[in-house]
Amino acid sequence: MPEKLxxxxxxxxxxxxPVIDVRSPGEYDTGHIPGAMNIPIFDxxxxxxxxxxxxxxxxxxxxFKGLEIVGYKLRLFAEKARKIAHSNQLLVYCWRGGxxxxxxxxxxxxxxxxxxxxxxxxxxxRKFGKSQLSKGQKLIILGGYTxxxxxxxxxxxxxxxxxxxxxxxxxxxxxxxFGALGEExxxxxxxxxxxxxxxWLSFDLSRPIWIEDESHSIGSNWIPxxxxxxxxxxPLIKFDLDKQSRVERLIKEYAGYNPKDLEHGILKIxxxxxxxxxxxxxxxxxxxxxxxxxxxxxxxxxxxxxFGMQKRTNQDFYTFPMPQYTLEKNAELLIQFAHxxxxxx
Numbered sequence: 001m002p003e004k005l006x007x008x009x010x011x012x013x014x015x016x017x018p019v020i021d022v023r024s025p026g027e028y029d030t031g032h033i034p035g036a037m038n039i040p041i042f043d044x045x046x047x048x049x050x051x052x053x054x055x056x057x058x059x060x061x062x063x064f065k066g067l068e069i070v071g072y073k074l075r076l077f078a079e080k081a082r083k084i085a086h087s088n089q090l091l092v093y094c095w096r097g098g099x100x101x102x103x104x105x106x107x108x109x110x111x112x113x114x115x116x117x118x119x120x121x122x123x124x125x126r127k128f129g130k131s132q133l134s135k136g137q138k139l140i141i142l143g144g145y146t147x148x149x150x151x152x153x154x155x156x157x158x159x160x161x162x163x164x165x166x167x168x169x170x171x172x173x174x175x176x177x178f179g180a181l182g183e184e185x186x187x188x189x190x191x192x193x194x195x196x197x198x199x200w201l202s203f204d205l206s207r208p209i210w211i212e213d214e215s216h217s218i219g220s221n222w223i224p225x226x227x228x229x230x231x232x233x234x235p236l237i238k239f240d241l242d243k244q245s246r247v248e249r250l251i252k253e254y255a256g257y258n259p260k261d262l263e264h265g266i267l268k269i270x271x272x273x274x275x276x277x278x279x280x281x282x283x284x285x286x287x288x289x290x291x292x293x294x295x296x297x298x299x300x301x302x303x304x305x306x307f308g309m310q311k312r313t314n315q316d317f318y319t320f321p322m323p324q325y326t327l328e329k330n331a332e333l334l335i336q337f338a339h340x341x342x343x344x345x
Contacts, residue, residue: 002092002105002115007128010091010118011201018084019091022104023122027095031190033125034198036093039080041070041100077104078111089114097121129197133226136200136209140338141231143213143309144239146176146301147246147294148322150212153239156331163209170195173219176301178265180219181257192221200227208338215308235341236315237334241322243298250294259285266297273300316341 005013019036021028024047028038070077081090090113094100097120105115118125142150151168158164172186173179180186187195203209213236216228223231254262262285270278277296284293309317320337322330 002102002109002117004097004117004119005091006119007125008201010093010116010125011198013091013116016086017089017091017116018086019093020081020084020104020108021122022092022094022100030188031122031126031194033093033122034195037084039077039084039104041077041094041104074107078107081108081113082111085113088112089116091116091118093118093121093125095121096123126194126197129201130193130224130226132200133197133224134230135205136203136227136230136234137205138208138342139230139234140208140210140341141213141234141236142210142239143236144241145243145246145305146298147250148239148241149249149327150239152327153331153334154210154212156327157210157335160331160335162335163203163207165196165199165203165209165211167196167212167214167218167223170199171218171221173221175214175218176265177268178254178262181254181261181265186220189221193224196224196227208342210338232312232315234315235318236312237318237320237338237341238309239322240319243302245322247291247294247298250298251290254294255290259288262290262293266293269297269300272304273297 014033014035019033021032021036021038022041023032023038024040024042024044025038026044026047028036028040032038084090085108090105090108092101092105092108092115094104097118101117101121105117108115120127142153144150151166151174154164154166158166168175168179170187171192172183174181174183186192211231211234214223214231216223263282266273266278266281266285273281273296277299281293281296284290284296318337318341320334323333325333
């Protein structure tokens with residue numbers, strides 16, 4: 001008999017036991033628990049047929065329609081499950097923890113595999129996970145003008161054992177008009193939230209959680225309101241780095257990209273950059289003068305960031321001068337600085 005697990009226990013078990021999502025491929029592609037593998041009891045068309053039968057004829061006809069569809073596939077399901085199982089165990093879920101996951105878990109256990117079911121299914125995972133995003137009481141937001149090196153510092157903080165939520169990494173986007181350069185395709189917004197939830201559930205909420213300052217959207221992905229509201233209330237440490245150093249950092253970051261891609265990024269912000277500045281930035285790219293193009297683009301991004309900061313009247317701000325030390329040393333100083341915020345003498 002499959003054992004039912006709540007979301008937190010299911011999450012903990014998933015660190016060692018493979019997870020099977022038995023929903024349709026379409027549901028899975030829209031969003032799934034990170035790391036889960038798809039063994040769909042119905043494909044997209046079959047799911048639609050069963051759903052129609054349920055609406056038009058009722059539960060029993062829908063059940064028989066489902067049995068008619070899956071009958072010949074049972075052996076294939078069991079064989080796939082046996083290959084995926086670890087220590088002869090599997091975690092299984094469907095949308096609401098109903099018939100689909102219960103039926104597949106029964107089949108897998110008949111084939112000799114110990115199964116655990118997610119109580120309430122994927123819907124419960126999403127609801128619980130999003131509710132937890134509002135419970136971070138020790139967020140630290142890293143802000144600063146474009147090119148300040150916030151991402152690099154976050155990565156160094158993670159190396160030092162700090163809890164870091166790298167939203168841009170999860171979204172496969174750097175959060176600007178040039179943010180898609182060098183990145184893989186962005187996840188669906190639902191999957192972005194799932195990746196975020198999965199990271200969040202690993203955190204000790206009694207310890208600080210470091211997050212880069214972001215607008216509500218990162219490319220096509222949106223930060224869940226539950227977390228975004230907390231980010232806007234949390235203390236913000238603004239990096240103070242001179243513009244020339246920022247330009248040099250951005251040159252190193254973007255020098256390897258195709259000029260056509262850089263031009264495309266400039267055109268995305270052309271209305272806000274202005275006709276003359278857009279023309280000058282494009283001409284600089286054509287001439288191979290990346291430094292000038294970046295200086296022009298920063299006119300827009302610096303102005304936008306400064307305006308956004310002025311609107312935040314309910315958030316505590318701290319300025320952190322970026323000394324010319326190594327990345328490791330600056331991260332150590334930042335940790336000490338943040339400690340004073342939450343543990344004042």
